Amino acid sequence: MPETPNVTYSFLGPAGTFTEAALxxxxxxxxxxxxxxxxxxxxLADVVSGRSVAAMIAIENSVDGGVSATQxxxxxxxxxxxxxxxxxxxxFVIVARPGTTLxxxxxxxxxxxxxxxxRVxxxxxxxxxxHIPASSNVAAASSxxxxxxxxxxxxxxxxDKHYDLVELAHDVGDNPNAVTRFVLVARTNEIPPPTGADKTSIIVELPEDRSGALLDMLEQFATRGVNLSLIQSRPxxxxxxxYRFVIDADGHILDERMSDALLGLRRFSPNVLFLGSYPRADKAPNEFTSRYDNEIFIEAREWLTELITGEPRT
Known part of the structure; x- marks a missing residue:
């Protein structure tokens, strides 16, 4: 009989975490x-070993920025x-053992x-x-x-659905618009097709510590009309x-402007790690000016081919 494929998903536990809500x-x-x-x-070890088909992990928070451990x-x-x-x-809510008041x-x-x-x-x-620090939000309650x-x-x-606790206060967070971004990570070479509302994640190492090196890296995106929604340095x-830079860029690797930017990055740095192109969670269409349309890049490439070969375009 053929072996049953593994369909387990890993997440930061225990039950009740924001990561479980993302999954x-x-x-x-x-x-x-x-x-x-x-x-x-x-x-991630679960995914690499094949114990899980994918893992849900937090990568960014709107208040605290990128999650360095994940990056x-x-x-x-x-x-x-x-x-x-x-x-x-x-x-967030404040919870306590039954019988406790605020x-x-x-x-x-x-x-x-x-x-x-x-804090406020x-x-x-x-x-x-x-304050006693806890290893996770759920661990704080279970402790x-x-x-x-x-x-x-x-x-x-x-x-309180998972533990015998009572809620003493709700909506205690200082920022009502706070949101955490999670990503689903798998071991695959397949890339989801472009949707027009996509994001590409990469990690780039600066090849040398010199004046203008960071500007050179950023120009690979700027000159091709690619907006960056996240850029964070990590030693x-x-x-x-x-330093290496964790970057989220608006667009898909199959977009001409994005693929051209990645080629420029690869010429600039020998260490470019492609983490994937995938649909944006907010489904917001990627915005760019018309001079960065796919057809503009294709026409320029055909023009160059015509100059080299001497053969007119069909």
Whole structure:
């Protein structure tokens, strides 16, 4: 009998995390086994080893920017592609053991990022509180039963469905528009077809530490009309002054302007890691001026071919 293909999906657990909420948006994952992992490295290792067909990981937050652990992991694990992105609104609640009131809360257990995003509310509502860092938002809630050091926790909405907790306050985040961007990562060479509302993710190393090197890299996009929605530097780690750049560019690798920009990047830097082209989660059409239409690049290439061969275009 043929071997049954693996259809497991990995996500940062345990149950109730924002990552699980992102995975719930993937139609192909519905009804399939989901595997909760402890960190991004374990999630990507599942994909590389074949334990999971894909992994959902957080890559950017609208308040805190890029997730450095994810960016560094993607730079160091070859053979992975981003095949989709998903947005999850970031909302927080305060939860506690049954019988606890908000006035009784003296110590809050919270992931450092969640704590930072609720700091204004906490200082206004619980000005004398203390903070114990947690490894995740769900771990902050579950730890209320483990050591009793904290009176309450910052957690995702709905956490009381998974644990015997009561909600003391909701919408405690300081930014009502906060959203986290997640990407689904798989081990594949297939590229989703262009939709006109796409994003391309790459990681580029500056070949040398010199004046104008960053400008040279950015010009590969600017001169081809490609907008960048994310650019973040990360140290390579082998020497001071050596950086790689994590870049999200508006467009698809099969768009002429994008493919031409990638060729320019490859000439500029020997280390360009293509992470994938995939549909944008917000479905917003990519905007660019008409002089960067596909037909403009094609016509220019045909013109050059005519000059070289001497044969007129058909």
């Amino acid at each position: 719930a948006q993937v139609p192909e994952a519905q009804g399939k086994p989901w595997r909760a992992v402890n960190n991004v490295g374990e999630a 560094d992991a993607l730079a160091s694990v070859p053979g992975l592609r981003i095949i989709g992105e998903y947005l999850v609104p970031v909302k 006035k009784q809360v003296r110590v809050i257990n919270a992931h450092p990022v969640a704590y930072a995003q609720c 509310w906490l200082e206004a509502t619980l000005p004398n509180h203390g 209320l039963f483990e050591n009793g050091l904290a009176d309450a926790a910052i957690a995702p909405p709905g956490i 390579i780690g082998d020497a001071l002054g050596r």
